[in-house]
Amino acid sequence: MKELLSNVWVKRAVGVFNLVYFAVICMLTGATFLYDLEFTEGQEQSFFTLYVAASVIFLVLMIYSRDVIVTKIMSMVLPLVVFLLMLFNMYDWILIIPPLVMALVMFFVAGTHETAKVVMGTIYLLMYVLGLVVFFVFRLLFGGTSTYTELNANLDRNSDVYKFYSSEFTKICDVTRDDNVLSPNGKYRIIIYDVQNSDKGGVNICVVPHGQDKELRFFTLKQKGIKKTISNKGIRGVVPDVGWSVDEDGTLVVLYRLSPTSEQKKTSVTVMPDKQYLEFLGIR
Template sequence: MSKFFANVWTKRVVALLSVVYMLFVCRLCYFSIFYDMHINDRVSTCLAVSGVSLAALIIMLYTRHQILTRISSFIILPAMLPVVLLYFGEWGLIIPIIVVGIIILLLSGAGEGIKTALATIILLLYIFGALGYFLFTSFFVAAVKEQVVETGVSPSGTYRYRVVNTDDTSKGSTAVYVEPNYADVKNQFAVFTLKNQEHVVYMERPVQSKVEIKWETQSRQDITDHLNSISDEIEVTVTDAELERLGYTYDNKLMLTNLSASRKFALGLTASDVDPVPLDNLNQEQLDFFGIGKEPNGRYYIADPSPRVVEKNGTEPGQRIYFNEIKPKALKLYNSLNVDPPTGITYFNVAKSHTVMLNSLTDAQLADLGVSASGDVMLLSASKMVVPEEDKNKEDAEATEEVVTAEDKVVFRYYVAELEDYYNVNSRRLSVDLLN
């Protein structure tokens, strides 16, 4: 048996378990950056993590001279830095892993010089990382006192909400947050909720004395009809791929933007008109005025491009530069040249619009854009306490009169959340908001 454990191939195979533990720590690091953690039972979690960490420590000490174990020992402590900072206070989870990381780093089979250098670097990482994090949270994160007064889940179970009263220097506020209820990662020890997914659907100052939340299930067509009855100028932002599916070409959505007053007058507009002008709305004379050509098939091009634009786009002199083929940097240069040299006033810019009018979309097209046939709609009623009018001049007057501030007000529609992609649960972009 002793020969079996002394065999180098046995150690190499067992060293794979060191990599598994290291990957567990790296996954915890990933979760600390993108998820908030809610531990179900701290005692059982501490015991489980301690047991796994002890077993991992024994394995790594046994295989400490193997390259896989050495690499793992170098990664564990740096990977735990975000966990220590962002899950600060969850010591039952943090301490066992940190202890394993320190012991295996000091006792690994790497040379003393390498271990000393790495230990110094890791120590500096922790010192400056902690200093930077706590300075950031002290100076840039407002200190407010929040009280969650109500939580709940929508009828379909797709969304959850919480009503929060905030106590601050401006008499506080009441806010309602809605977030997806399907993006959590759950296990028997903890629940991880995705950060930065809460959407504020209602906020009112000062603190409301009463808030009542109701949910309804409404169909896509009913919501569309209602929104179009409110306004016929509601715009929907879509992607390039969605524009193509809706039947638009690149040239269909080219617009004149940032028009100067003189260019607006040339188009018969007034100085107060601010909406972009589609190139498809211009006649040939107007296109010539702006130096834009149009092919019989509807493709637009720069009629007389600047040599600098030609060079930036990498095209041959005399070759047409079409807007749907122009390089982004060349288009940026082209727009920057459309200015009045003495004043620096921009004449116009050419840009592609990614919006379509809601009233131009059919129910089938909305379905193709990802809007479900029916879903949850939140209605809110709220009231606050105020001082009665007849008592406002009294010094010790109390707020005894209830005033309704909202009654069955629609504050959230699944329809809008899906159409505007409120909850992109697959996004993992790094930002300072993750540090809050």
């Protein structure tokens, strides 16, 4: 067994196998750049357990093959991938911590030349520090302090938003049912957002694509960055009436009434805006 484990070809094979973990982290980073990741109810613990277990196993394998060229290269590149993963999923520590620990340990443990470690370590230190500063500055400038919460039947009963709308929750469930918010052609969905900010807040009515989400075992990747704002004049605490209609010329329109006493308005939905890839910076 000792001879087998010390065999250079076994170590090289393990080094190549470690690419599986690197590929998964890269795919997860790319997926969360394009989509919002929402865990399936009750699956967070299972995912975290599997995620940590896989990270520990691959960490052991990478330490074993630390002198293999493939592992050396991964140890130099993984911190960059994890940095991007952190930017796209800020505060979602379940996704960030395991690969971050992996990247830190392997950067120092891998048999890479010390000069390369010093140079790349300096670059990554500056990138993490300055990059995060720039990230939060952009979030502050473009995202402000507004917090958007989707109003629907799945609203967290323990949240402050639910308490604020508790008397309107029955109406929220009625207005946001699928047969009311889905467009006749099934391509679009109306979403109502509660907006909390430093002012009095508000309610936004938006239209997003429907049917572009990707449902997986532990989570759903929800399309993001494509959103047409129908109205941002709603009164916080008042659930608007919304629905779909089709004009005589076949144009889809959203019908909405911001309050029981206001007049009904309509907005056509013909073309959706281009995808906003920088939404993770707070740019909407």
